[in-house]
Amino acid sequence: KQEVTQIPAALSVPEGENLVLNCSFTDSAIYNLQWFRQDPGKGLTSLLLIQSSQREQTSGRLNASLDKSSGRSTLYIAASQPGDSATYLCAVSLITSGSRLTFGEGTQLTVNP
């Protein structure tokens, strides 16, 4: 059974700081890993999707890496802004479970002005 863990559960940083969010998963037989952002009272917004054959994906100030062998992914946010404050979730899709995503519990990020 795939388990996804995110550390830390909460993070508070001053504006402008670079930061790293961590995600680990127990079953390395994944199809892909996705990072999502969830704002209070809103749905999830897909930020980055890394296929199992890829090592990283970049979008603007965001960079996500994937190390399947160690079961880890990181989301790097450069030059953080107050608007980045949200809960960040990672989710993995297993080869054996098709389109089913298994989510971590999220990291609640607060960027202070």
Place this chain on the structure above:
Amino acid sequence: DTAVSQTPKYLVTQMGNDKSIKCEQNLGHDTMYWYKQDSKKFLKIMFSYNNKELIINETVPNRFSPKSPDKAHLNLHINSLELGDSAVYFCASSRKNPGSHNSPLHFGNGTRLTVT
């Protein structure tokens, strides 16, 4: 121009009632999902439909019945509501089909269900 829209946004009802949540996507996606987010913010898949066909049915009570009249709609009907059903229910869609697993999910804004 909302991509995935679900209604209602809030639903407060008493135990034992039957209620429905509707979901529509205008992205032309083939696959739609229902996820449940509990009080600890943990998201878990409930159902998935591909082109109106059920492809994922997690271990949920049979009081929950999804219905997909066409590939743009996936509604969730819940019978005999219980206190433990209180959660936020998210609809999602993706372009992927069972043979392709690299399409990101697009989520609706959620329906907060409160059972009293």
